[in-house]
Amino acid sequence: MERLRQRADFLAAATGLKVPTAAFVLQARKRDDGGPVRVGFTVSKKVGNAVERNRVRRRLREMVRLSAAGCLRPGHDYVLIGRRAALELPFDRMIEQFDGALRRLQERRPEHTAGRGRPRGEQSDTSR
16 A cells, blocks of 8 residues: 655545545545555644644554555545544544445445536536
8 A cells, every 4th residue: 555645646536536424534536557555644734733633644544554455446546634523533433434434435336426516617607
């Protein structure tokens, strides 16, 4: 399993499927190549100070390390966006949510993506 580090990879993952949970949002996107699984972690400043954000990030990394060995598909990018609830939520509950989020991702069909509608910047016919 590799880590996502480039901003462009995080932005590309944001265009894929999204599954929100209490502790995090899981984003997934199928890449064109059949390479290894890549996982990225992000926590915004809304969550708290640097100590709290780092604690959330560490919990997310450990959750993925422990539970996702066989569930993540090769050739996919996954991004976990940490939420403040990840600080108080019991760790075993977070793992349950992660497993459930992965199951929901696998059940969805490719045409069900977040952001269905007009692309940003495109205007509707009524406003022209």
